[in-house]
Structure formats: C-alpha cells, structure tokens
Amino acid sequence: MNALEVRNLTKAYPQFKVDQISLDVKRGYITGLIGPNGVGKSTLIKMMLGMVRPDSGTVRILGCEMPAQEVEVKQRIGVVSDDCFYYEHLSIRDMQQMIAPFYRKWSHHTFNRYLEQFELSPNMKIETLSKGMKVKFSLAVALSHEAELLIMDEPTSGLDPVFRRELLDLLANILQDEHNSIIFSTHITTDLDRIADYIAFINRGKLVFSEAKDSLLERYAIVKGDLQLLDSDIRKLFVGMRETAVGFEGLVEDRQQAAQLFGEHVILDKATLEDIMYYTAKGGRIHA
C-alpha cells in the first residue's frame, strides 16, 4: 500500500513549471526526493500539503484525498522543514500549548523528551531559532503526535554533521514500525545513500525516475576511458560526461550494455546517487 500517491501534478509559474509529476511513497519505507537546487522539489512538496494549489493533478495521502480531507490528513502526518509554519513571536512552550489541542494523539511527555534530546529550551522564541533548531523543533512536533508519514523538505541542509547523523539514525528508528513512511527531499544525496529505500529524481520540473535505490545503483555505472574511444554514436549512450586532456568519465544508464560494448577498454565503477544527479543535470536528459 502507498502512503502517498501523486498523479500528474502540474504547476506553471511564469518562469518555471512542475510538469506532470506522478510518484508513489510506499508504506514502511523511506523515499528520497533528489534534484539540484531550483528544480521544483519544494513546490512539489507544497502541492502535496495543499500549500500551493496545483493547476492539475491529484494527491492522496494515507488513503485520503487532498485537499478535501486535509484536516484528517494533518492529524496523521508530520511536516519537517526549516520554512517555519509557526508563530515566530511565541516561545517553544507557548507554541506547544497552542499546537497540542489540535492533535488527537499528542504526547507532552514525548515532546519534552525530544526537546531535551535536541537541546532545545522551552523558553526559546521561535524567531530566535537557527535553521537547524527549527528543523529539530518541527521534528519534535511531528514525533509527538505519532505521525504515520513524515514529509521532510531539505531537513538536513541547516544541520551540523553530528545532528545530521543523529537525525538519520532517528529516521531509521521510526521506520522500525512498518506503518510509518518518510519522504525526504534533499540535494545532499549522501544522506540518502545510508537510509533511503526508494529514490525519486526531479530535474527541471520533471520526474526523471522513481525506483528502488538498490536497482538504480545496479543499473547505472560510471565509465572511465581514453578519449579516442568516443565518437558521436558512442557519446549518445552517455547520460552526461566530463572530458579532460587525458580521458573521459561519464554516466551510463545501462551498465551491462556498457560492459559488452567497451569490454576491457574502460574502467566501470559503481555510480553514486550524487553521480547520477550530477551527470543527469549536466547532460540535461529528461525521460518523463
């Protein structure tokens, strides 16, 4: 079963378009939403949450239609972002008192435990929180009402390496309960190397792929070789490539095809998520 289903979601701004994106987040797993800066990840997440009205397309969260069943959905999801949706002039304590009555399953005990773990004082005003502290605060809120789906927009971008690791461990823990699911947008792909099960890749407002991370990393490969191997037909096999005076390095989508074609003449390496994102963005290839 899917925790989140997005179908043909489209939003056109004067200079930019999120174009016909369809995507599933499977229940019990972490889906990483990756893409360079400015390709539409936040716009897509805001459409999922009903904060930006799409021109067309549909969103279902935990079996409920958005935005028609938004009130029910908001009980069961947690949103983690540094783009704060809270009252800036209130303290964390006052904000908690305001938020708690909205949730059927709010736990003061859990909230206070996370404040302590994240080293946030209840007296701190929201407006004085750093980017990373805001992420910690929204995570504490999400975890205190037993959210079944966490929707996280660039949660690690303002965080120091120590808390980044802690956060990733915490997310892996949340997933111990097979009803819980996470969608996590980031341009720091190394975070997802460790924890994501599925990867959805957005480039220039379009979905490039959405699939299991392991199959993706098996399928793609980095090819390194001499420049004389390249002609115009061979170049077309590459999603993107980089040439130097001595050789080339490029990303292919079909590792087996590259192995058969080049044989011993090249080095074939595993591609990382960062390689896939870098070369796809550079090569400009989009296959919706």
Ligand SMILES: Nc1ncnc2c1ncn2[C@@H]1O[C@H](COP(=O)(O)OP(=O)(O)OP(=O)(O)O)[C@@H](O)[C@H]1O
């Ligand atoms: N309200 C708006 N009006 C006009 N253009 C907008 C609006 N919101 C976003 N955009 C444009 O849409 C594009 C995508 O922005 P978005 O924030 O969704 O990208 P992103 O992938 O989340 O980027 P980043 O990783 O930098 O946050 C940008 O070019 C942005 O300027």
